[in-house]
Amino acid sequence: MSRYLTPSALSLAFLALAPTLLPASSITIINPSFQEQDFANFPGYLGGANPAAINGWTAAGGAGINGTDIGAGAPFADNGTIPDNSRVAFIQGTGSLSQTVSGLIPGKQYWLQIYANSRNNALYTMPLADVSFGGAALLTGQPVPSVGGTAAYHKVNLPFTATASSGSIMVTSNPSVPGDSALLMDGFTLIQRDAGEVVIYNPSFEASGTGLPFPGYIPTVAGWTKTLGVGGNVAINTAGGPFSNSFMPEGLNHAVLQNEVSLSQQLSGVVIGDTYRLSLDYYGRDGTAPTALITVDGQTALSGLIPNTGGQLSLTYDFVATSANPTLSIANLGVGADSSFLFDNISLRAIPEPSGSLLALLSGAVLLRRRRTA
Ligand SMILES: [Ca+2]
Ligand SMILES: [Ca+2]
Numbered sequence: 001m002s003r004y005l006t007p008s009a010l011s012l013a014f015l016a017l018a019p020t021l022l023p024a025s026s027i028t029i030i031n032p033s034f035q036e037q038d039f040a041n042f043p044g045y046l047g048g049a050n051p052a053a054i055n056g057w058t059a060a061g062g063a064g065i066n067g068t069d070i071g072a073g074a075p076f077a078d079n080g081t082i083p084d085n086s087r088v089a090f091i092q093g094t095g096s097l098s099q100t101v102s103g104l105i106p107g108k109q110y111w112l113q114i115y116a117n118s119r120n121n122a123l124y125t126m127p128l129a130d131v132s133f134g135g136a137a138l139l140t141g142q143p144v145p146s147v148g149g150t151a152a153y154h155k156v157n158l159p160f161t162a163t164a165s166s167g168s169i170m171v172t173s174n175p176s177v178p179g180d181s182a183l184l185m186d187g188f189t190l191i192q193r194d195a196g197e198v199v200i201y202n203p204s205f206e207a208s209g210t211g212l213p214f215p216g217y218i219p220t221v222a223g224w225t226k227t228l229g230v231g232g233n234v235a236i237n238t239a240g241g242p243f244s245n246s247f248m249p250e251g252l253n254h255a256v257l258q259n260e261v262s263l264s265q266q267l268s269g270v271v272i273g274d275t276y277r278l279s280l281d282y283y284g285r286d287g288t289a290p291t292a293l294i295t296v297d298g299q300t301a302l303s304g305l306i307p308n309t310g311g312q313l314s315l316t317y318d319f320v321a322t323s324a325n326p327t328l329s330i331a332n333l334g335v336g337a338d339s340s341f342l343f344d345n346i347s348l349r350a351i352p353e354p355s356g357s358l359l360a361l362l363s364g365a366v367l368l369r370r371r372r373t374a
Contacts, residue, residue, distance in 0.1 A: 025192040025345070026204045026251030027101050027110070029169070030056025032188040033084040033209045033222070039065040044072030044090070054089060054097070061095015061173075066184075076119050076182040080147040083115035084187035084207050084222035090119075091127075091173040092182045101190060102166035109161050112138060112169065113189040113201055115153040115222055118182060121146040125179030133160055134167025143176060144183055153186065155223065157199045187222030191251075198267055198276065198348040200328070205253045205344060208236040215242035216256065221263060229260025230334055243340045247283045247312050250345035254281075257290070257341045260334025267328060267348065270297075270321045275351040278317045278328070284308030285340035291333045292341045296348070297326035306341055318351060 031037075031054065041049040044064040050072065054065065066077040067087030074082075076090040089097060104110060110133075118127050126146075131139040138158040147153060169190065173183035187207035201223025208218060216235035220226065226234055235256035237244050243256040255263065270276065276296075284290045284306040294302040294315070301317035328348070332341040 024103070024251050026206045027103050027190040027192075028252065029099060029101055029188050029190055029206070029209075031209055032056075032207055033186060034065050034067075034087045034089045035085050035209055036211060037065065038070050039067070040071035042071065042073050043075040044070075056099055057089070058098045059091075059095065060098075062092035063095050063097055064090055064092075066090055077117070077184050078120050079149060079151075080117045080153050080184075081150050082186060082220060083153045084202075084220055085212075085218050088117075088184045088186040090182045090184050091171070093180065094174050096170055096172040097185070098168050098170040100166060100168045104162040104165050104167065105192065106162050106164055108192050109159055109195050111189070111191055111193050111199065112158040112160065113187070113191075113207070113223070114156045114158075114171070114185055115187045116144050116156055117153040117184040118144045118146045119184070120148075125175045125177055125181040127173045127181040127183040128176050129183055130170075130172040130174075131156075131158060132168075132170045132172075133158075134162075134164060136160065136163075153184070155201055157201070159193075159195075189222070193347070194349070196350055198270055198350075200267065200346055200348060201265060203346040204249070204251045205236055205255045206251045208253060210238045210252055212236060221255070224263040224265050227262045227264065229262075231259035231338075232261030232332075232334065233258040234261055234263065235340075237342075243285050243342065245283060245286045245308060245342065247281075247342045247344075250281065254342055254344035255330075256285070257330070257332035257343075259332065259338060259340075262293075262329055262331035264327055264329040266325055268325050270324050270326055271350070272321050272324055275318055275320050276348055277351050278319070278346070278348050279315060280343055280346040281312055281314050282306065282341065282343040283312040285342060288337040288339040290339040290341040291335040293331045293333055294329070296328045297321055297323055312342075 036055045037051045039050045044066045066074040069086045077088050129142045129144050175181035189207045207222035216237045238252050289308045290306045292306045299319045
C-alpha cells in the first residue's frame with residue numbers, strides 16, 4: 001500500500017504543477033511605475049487640467065508626475081535616466097506618497113525596492129527621504145543627491161519582516177535645508193524573499209505595472225540594463241498578453257526578449273567560493289522558438305533552443321561564485337525568424353553545504369538503515 005500516493009502526496013504534486021495556486025511572492029502595487037495617466041500640463045502638478053490624484057496613491061504636499069512622453073515634460077526629472085518606462089512621480093518640498101497593499105504573510109521577509117533621484121542639486125535643494133511600511137520606519141532622513149546626466153537612479157532595497165497581512169508603503173520628502181527640493185521616484189516593487197537571498201532588483205518584473213499599450217514594449221525596465229541587438233525589443237506582458245503564449249507569470253507580469261536583446265544586472269554581496277542556486281521560470285513564444293543564453297558569474301546556466309509548446313519550464317542552476325559582484329545576463333540571441341524568450345520569477349540563494357559533523361551523522365544514518373534492511 002505504501003507504494004501508492006497518499007492524498008497529501010497527490011495534492012502536493014498537484015500544487016507543484018500549478019504555481020498559480022501557491023501564494024504569490026509578489027505583492028501587487030497599483031501604478032508602481034506611474035505610467036497609468038497622461039499629465040498633459042507643465043510642470044506636472046496634480047489638479048487643474050491634470051488628474052486630481054495619482055492612480056493607486058495618496059499624495060500630500062506638492063506631488064505630481066513628470067515624463068518624457070507627456071505634456072507635463074520633465075522639469076523636475078531634469079537629470080538621470082528614467083528607471084522604468086517613461087514617467088516618474090515627484091514630491092516637491094514637504095510631502096508624501098502612500099499606498100496600502102495587502103496579501104503579505106506575517107513573519108515572512110519582504111523586499112521593498114524603489115528607484116530614487118532628486119532635481120538637479122546644483123540648482124535646487126537636496127531632499128531627505130523617509131520610507132516606512134505599516135508605520136515602521138525602513139529609512140529615515142536619507143539624503144538623496146541628484147545622480148546627474150544620464151546616470152541610473154539610486155537603487156534602494158529595504159528588507160523588512162511583515163507583522164500583518166496589509167500595510168501602507170509611505171515615502172516622505174523634506175528639503176535638507178530651507179529651499180526648493182524635489183524627490184523623484186519610480187518602479188516600486190514589494191516581493192517576499194527570504195533572509196540570505198542575494199538581492200535582485202525587479203526579479204518578477206512587477207515594477208512596470210499593468211495596462212501597458214499593446215504590445216507592451218518598454219524603453220527601460222527598472223533594475224535591468226538593456227543591450228539591443230538586431231531587431232531587438234524588450235516588452236513586459238501581463239498573463240495572456242500578446243507575447244505570453246501559455247506562460248503563467250509569478251505575480252502579474254513576465255519579461256519578453258524579442259529577437260536579439262539582453263537584460264542584465266550586476267549583483268552584490270555574493271561570497272566567493274560559496275555555492276549559489278539561480279532559479280527562474282521560462283518559455284518560448286509560439287512561432288519560431290527562441291535561442292536563449294543565460295549566464296551568471298560568467299558561467300552558462302542555460303543555452304540553446306527554448307521549447308514553446310507543452311508548458312513553461314523552470315531552470316535551477318547551481319554554481320560556485322568566483323566574484324563578489326557577478327553579473328546576471330539573460331539574452332535572446334535572435335537566431336532565425338521573429339522569436340521571443342519569456343521569463344520571470346528570478347531568485348538567487350546560497351546553498352548551504354552540510355558541515356563535516358552533519359555529513360558524518362548522515363552517513364551513519366545510511367549505514368544503520370542498510371543494516372536493518374540487510
Ligand atoms: Ca515609470
Ligand atoms: Ca512576475
